[in-house]
Amino acid sequence: MKAQPLTDFQRLSINDATTKIQLTLEEEIRLYAEMGIQGISIWRDKLAQCGVDRAAKLLDEYRMTVTGLCRGGMFPAATAQGRQxxxxxxxxxxxxxxAIKAQCLVxxxxGMPEGSKDIAGARQMVLDGLHSIIEYARSLQVPLAIEPLHPMYAADRACVNTMAQANDLCDEVGEGIGIALDVYHVWWDPDLRHQIQRAGKARLLGFHICDWLVPTxxxxxxxxxxxDGVIDIPQIRGWVEAEGYTGFHEVEIFSAENWWQKPAEEVLTVCKERYLKVV
Structure with a gap:
């Protein structure tokens, strides 16, 4: 089941990695709002450069919805001190x-600690880390959104690589944790539709979109x-929205040799055009 065509930009969000090189966070907030985009996901390095208080003020001023803060995680480490x-x-x-009223912390x-070959051990460190922070996240009413990454990142970035693994962690940890589904990372999974159904509305905290190029x-x-690639985004959106997801569709494009080399206004214009045409 494919989703119905989109007709406006009310649910469009831009992850600021998409304009990582071109703009500061303050410039992004202003430009996105000027171009009729009311959703933004923010990376912590840009937030630090702007300052949390300044960013919060600007986000309120421009009535921006923060669809996510990127990123937390990175739990595994070779030593107890590193894990702490x-x-x-x-x-x-x-x-x-x-502080910035983010809808979730992504x-x-x-991945595995340097020198390790124990991926099961790394996954246990992830579970232990989640248990260590979940009560604090609940107390501040910040949902945690596990983002499964493509298996090519299993060693160094994320040893959680499928929606099934993310759902299992949600089962273990309980209330206050869900999933950020990025089509770039999970489009290939033959069990994807079933795992989206398993997650359901309560766990689907984010929906990230871009495309997989051939060749990459x-x-x-x-x-x-x-x-521009091979992902059937409307089909995956249809599965997500069939479960009751009504949140933003967040464009997240890392593109050092292409989109990061273009003016931000051009990138955002194409994002808007493609959003209505192919998402």
Whole structure:
């Protein structure tokens, strides 16, 4: 079942990685709003450069909805001290998300510690880390959104690679945790529809869109604009919305050699055009 065509931009959000090179956070907030885009997802490095208080004021002034703060996670480490430092950093991220009224804190959970070959052990560290921060997240009313990453990142970025694994973690941790579904990472999974159904409305905290290019020139920095690759985005959106998801559709494009080299206004214009045409 494919989703119905989109006719306006009320649910369009831009992850500010999409204009990572061109704009500061303050410039992004102003430009996105001027172009009729009311959703933004923010990376913590840009938030730090702007300042949390300044960003919160600007977001309120321009009536922007923060669809996510990127990122928490990165739990596995070779030492107990390293794991504790990750937990402390996640607590700071939760505080930042609360301050800017983010709808969720996106978690890229981390891969295996340097020198390790124990992926099961890394996954246990992720679960332990989630248990260590969930009560604090609940107290500040910040939902945690696990983002499964494509298996090519299993070693270094995220040892949670499927919706099934993310659902299992949600089962273990309980209230206050869900999933950020990024089509770039999960489009290939033959069990995707079933796992979206398993997640249901309560767990689907984010829906991220871009496209998978063939060939892909860089694992991290060669994502495609919607419609330029092989992902059937309307089909996946249809599955998500069949479960009751009514949140934003967040464009997140890492593109060092293409879209990051273009003026931000041009990038956002194409995002809007493709959003109505192919999403």
């Amino acid at each position: 430092e990750a937990i402390e950093d996640n607590r700071r991220a939760i505080e930042e998300a609360a 978690l890229v959970v981390g 020139q860089d694992m991290l920095l060669d994502r495609g604009m919607m419609g």
